Amino acid sequence: MIDTSLSKSSQGDPQCFEGLEVGAVSVKWVRRSLEGHVISEVKRHEGYPKEKIQEIFHKYQTNEKSKITITGHATKNFLNLPYYAEAECLEKALLYFNLKPDILISLGGETFSVYPMKDGIIKNIIATTKCAAGTGEFIVQQLLRMGMTIEDGIKASKNGQYTQLATRCSVHCKSDATHRLNKGECTPEDIIKTLIHDLARKVSEMIDSAQWPKDLIILSGGVALNDVFLENLQYYLVDSEIKVLPESPFLEVFGASLYASELQEVAPARGEWFSKTTVEFVNQKSLINAESLLDYRVESDTQKKIVNNGQYILGVDAGSTTTKAVLFNALDDTVGASAYLRTLGNPILATKKCLKKLINSVGEKRIDIIQCGVTGSAREMVSVYLDNCRSFNEILAHARGAVEEVPDVDTVFEIGGQDSKFISFLKGVPIDYAMNEGCSAGTGSFLEESASVDMGIPVEKISDIAIKSTNPIAFGERCAAFINTDLRNALQQGAKQEDVVAGLVYSIAENYISRIVGPRQMGKTLLFLGGVALNKSVGLAIASRSQRNVIVPAHPELMGSVGTALMARDLLQEGITSERDFVLKDLIKGDMELKKLFRCKACENNCEIQNISIRGKVYPFGGLCSKYRLLRQKGIKIEEGQDLVELRNKLMIEEFGAQHVEESLGTIGLPMTLTSHSLFPLYVKFINELGYNVMLSKHSRLGNTKTLASICYPCELVHGAVLDLLNRGADYIFLPHVIELEIPKGFKHGYVCPSTGMIPDIIRAAFESDKDKIISPHIALSKDLIETTLKELRRVSVSLGLNPKIGVNAGKKAISHYREFSKKYQELGKRKIDELKKTPSVIIAGRPYVICPSEVNLALPRKIISRGYNVIPADMLPPLKDREVSERNVWHFTQQIENAVKYVKKYPNLNICLVSCFSCGPDAIIYHHFRQELAGNTFCYLEIDSQTAHAGFETRVGAFLDIIEERRRKKRKETLLAVMS
Secondary structure (H helix, E strand, O other): OEEOOOOOOOOOOOOEEEEEEEOOOEEEEEEEEOOOOEEEEEEEOOOOHHHHHHHHHHHOOOOOOOEEEEEOHHHHHOEOOOEOOHHHHHHHHHHHOOOOOOEEEEEOOOOEEEEEEEOOEEOOOEEOOOOOOOOHHHHHHHHHHOOOOHHHHHHHHOOOOOOOOOOOOHHHHHHHHHHHHHOOOOOHHHHHHHHHHHHHHHHHHHHHHOOOOOOEEEEEOHHHHOHHHHHHHHHHOOOOEEEEOOOHHHHHHHHHHHHHOOOOOOOOOHHHOEOOOOOOOOEOOOHHHHHHHEEEOOOOOOOOOOOOOOEEEEEEEEOOOEEEEEEEEOOOOOEEEEEEEEOOOOHHHHHHHHHHHHHHHHOOOOOEEEEEEEEOOOHHHHHHHOOOOEEOOHHHHHHHHHHHHOOOOOEEEEEOOOOEEEEEEEOOEEEEEEEOOOOOOOOHHHHHHHHHHHHOOOHHHHHHHHHOOOOOEOOOOOOHHHHHHHHHHHHHOOOOHHHHHHHHHHHHHHHHHHHHHOOOOOOOEEEEEOHHHHOHHHHHHHHHHHOOEEEEOOOHHHHHHHHHHHHHHHHHHOOOOOOOOEOHHHHOOOOOEEEEEEEOOOOOOOOEEEEEEEOOEEEEEOOOOOHHHHHHHHOOOOOOOOEHHHHHHHHHHHHOOOOOOOOOOOEEEEOOOOOHHHHHHHHHHHHHHOOOEEEEOOOOOHHHHOOOOOOOHHHHHHHHHHHHHHHOOOOEEEOOEEEEOOOOOOOOOOEOOHHHHHHHHHHHHHOHHHHHHEEOOEEEOOHHHHHHHHHHHHHHHHHOOOOHHHHHHHHHHHHHHHHHHHHHHHHHHHHHHHHHOOOOEEEEEOOHHHHOOOOOOOOHHHHHHOOOOEEEEHHHOOOOOOOOOOOOOOEHHHHHHHHHHHHHHHOOOEEEEEEEEOOOHHHHHHHHHHHHHOOOOOEEEEEEOOOOOHHHHHHHHHHHHHHHHHHHHHHHHHHHHHHHO
């Protein structure tokens, strides 16, 4: 039960005592009298903590007679006053209220801390990292993105439904939320409800990680005022009593005021209160030094003109942060009218508002809108709204607009609100691209939110302030959450606002060049596009860091819309589409309605498809693949490619799977995780030969509740699989220590990763009461270790009370069974590669336990084959005989990926999609090597974990396939022209 009624007062001298703290985002102040009267103020400092302190002192007439104690490490940077640590102040406050909780939680704007306590004394401190994911301030930022106040958001969350978001990381969460809103998969209310729910979940997990009694929990910090959060926290902590005091929002400062009442010494003179601060950051060159490299053509007051009786194409860019629309003159290539508005989490409403602006621009003139196209993250939903017009990938749209603007362009930097893109051209054709992998540190939203939330600077003033800086702070190229922390530290140290803002601008350029461009080649003619390009200071930072001549066109924010209109015109001219009659006033009428739902039976995913009605027409919408989008827009059913991942799974599980043992000795559970997706025939054969039946685990998301520490997604899945098998009554769990798999020719070793090898020990620690059920022989399939493996399998039979020979014989049969599977699989692979290497295909390269199970791969093979491409798993590829190998590559699965990269470089029709998991050590080591190897090739890189959402995942896969298709289309066109000439 949550108790908010607790309070206390005391009698005594009327003298007042004050406590003060400077936090990450606010200044907290308390004045307390001995009579029990309390005045408090919590004020956002917006980058001016010293000034906010002075405002509070002036407002409440604080002077030399006041007894003041400060707390919080940052406060010492500003004030020469008696100081007590936050932990001491919290203990003091609880003592005053005669409370002895088991757990005290401090919920700040940037960090959370859990204090296990005993007899009123803090025994430990468990704090979050610098990452902002799930903190109160992060929720505030997301509310602002959707145009809501904190109060509005909390109220709205009560009407929402829980939806899946990547709440592990603030920047990935922001990306997922944006894409899901733009695809119409959820509402802003759903997003807020999910963020608050996951905030409560994270806090409860921190409490659990303390492994401490939790009968009584006290909350402190501003988040304690969020009643929806409190309800969710109580849901996770059913057996705990949670108390929120009236003083909870400023509890540590209240404790500081209690210490102030014990001060004996006289406070220093008012003029000595504030100390001289030192900024402990490295500086860099002023942005203005790069002005000679920047060709800034932005025209803010361009007069656009609608031609009476003219023919126009409507181009819409429904982006994550802003929505743009243009009326593009199909005859003279001019923009007749444009609109640029905030999306605010509702792309349909934003599109309507843009259309109304265009209607006002057209006025009484008569025009014909002969085609329409949409790009941007909300393109699918908005295209349905706009009478099922064509939608285009945003990379191709910006590429098309760039070539029209600067015909000899060879490089495009496009920085939007949430996504950033790099495009490389050869003779006007995009040949390479990259997108930010969820990280927002090189995007506009990061710059805007950091400036507005932390410093109160509106986006339109950022550039002028940054350019004034003479000593920009070097924040460097790092995670957005860490830069935010450094930003606040710099402000707390008294850094000039313009130097901090200029440092942020530099970090945008540095993150973009390091994380997105990477080893790719930048050309001589660099075009800077996107809404962020309106900010001249960012253009200067890019010029400074790239040392290239940078062009910013007249309307960089509209290039996606213009490119979309041009692509729609290209299709008209090529006869692929025909003219239509779009009427703006008709397009703003009507609302989209959800009609009957149905299940697609094309594959095992059984996706739920929505029939959406708009203006009397009904369109199928949704699904994990592109089937219904292509059917909706092109009116034809695309012939699907071959799914060799599915073929692999069927061969392994159906043909070489477990048999039913009639008179079995019991059931041994097999977690369908990690090496089970490679050694499945070996494992099930061994179990059957021992005389046991096999129980396969079912996919479970509950496993992460059993992890005792942060761990990679595949190992998290093991926890869920083991939990499922135990709950279903398996007698034993077969979970071997796998050390090494087969060593390919030319390599010295074929290791699995350390986590995979040590997972049995990790599981035993997590399931201590069932640890004796875990069977964990050491297994290695390299020639030198086969005999050792058989000895280990012999040991298994002994532990089960069987004759040792049974274990050895079972092991020999299991290895033989596995080798038979491997031989058949390799033969199948050779036949299929010979058949498919000359047809458009995509190799999915990654660990089999990530790319093969449908519960993990987010329907990646379906997304690809529904576009007409074949899908090939990397472990199906026979080793190339002419390949050079790296002896230092000792990881078995990484060796398979290296082989796949060689195939892509050798066969032009093969493309590659690299799939990894967050926190994967071997992949992190080798990723940059593969990027360099694939320079010049179009490839896709995806990372998966338990919180990866389909929306952002699909955007990147779609961009990858669209680029491939565009390159193929251009090549066919060039070939045709060459033949004709």
